[in-house]
């Protein structure tokens with residue numbers, strides 16, 4: 001029998017105000033101010049029993065809950081042009097504050113990539129603040145997200161990777177080739193890291209085969225729509241509970257059935273499959 005793999009990537013509570021979307025991801029790893037944050041070496045203090053969040057910002061529209069994830073992350077990494085998004089868009093989430101003050105409060109620990117998209121003024125700004133900038137322009141085979149995830153994996157050896165969650169914002173809804181590459185990163189690191197891709201509208205993560213996935217959803221802001229998609233290979237048998245349209249040793253593949261436009265029917269969804277599946281939920285906000 002497969003071991004149980006508990007996933008609370010969407011456990012949270014709703015807050016009033018602009019930032020209605022609070023996501024704690026079972027993470028209690030806010031390590032205080034940014035200046036006390038983990039840094040590039042990933043120093044984390046003693047929280048081996050806690051789960052930790054690393055935030056990666058990509059070069060596409062940042063979701064409104066980015067400041068919240070920022071505040072909960074112990075390490076913040078920008079993938080190349082993701083630094084432009086941080087510089088340009090973060091202040092917009094704090095309309096009452098002076099943009100320059102907001103920027104000072106949000107210094108990334110690391111900017112990494114081939115650095116062909118980060119603007120010179122943005123690079124200068126964060127370099128002067130002390131952000132570590134890693135130029136990997138020699139590598140034109142892997143994407144900036146891939147480079148960042150590899151960095152996270154290699155620079156946090158002391159963290160229990162089963163507890164570490166890598167939250168990636170700006171990952172969905174933009175250019176399709178980038179989206180496909182972002183999803184490919186889920187496969188590349190399937191057996192080593194829990195990675196969750198976000199846009200404003202959706203969360204997306206990989207359910208590796210070999211486990212009974214117990215997914216704890218928060219229906220106060222997740223759903224009702226959700227999906228289970230066999231992107232990498234056809235499934236001969238997938239079984240689920242907690243969905244309106246459950247699967248019962250059901251085959252799925254592109255060209256026949258894939259489970260999209262499904263509906264959450266419980267706070268706990270379980271999934272067992274013979275292949276890696278994508279799990280996606282819709283994200284909702286108060287009007």
Ligand SMILES: Nc1ncnc2c1ncn2[C@@H]1O[C@H](COP(=O)(O)OP(=O)(O)OP(=O)(O)O)[C@@H](O)[C@H]1O
Nearest residue numbers: 058059060079080081117143144145171174175178
């Ligand atoms: N439109 C988009 N949609 C989704 N993800 C994106 C998009 N643009 C960039 N990204 C993500 O952000 C990362 C950094 O983006 P950046 O624009 O710096 O990459 P790039 O390699 O310079 O892209 P390009 O192919 O445009 O040269 C990418 O690796 C990708 O993961």
Ligand SMILES: Cc1ncc(C[n+]2csc(CCO)c2C)c(N)n1
Nearest residue numbers: 113114115139140141142143144181
């Ligand atoms: C078969 C193949 N297709 C596309 C690329 C291009 N490419 C893939 S990742 C990357 C870096 C983007 O920052 C670039 C340029 C390649 N190398 N090999």
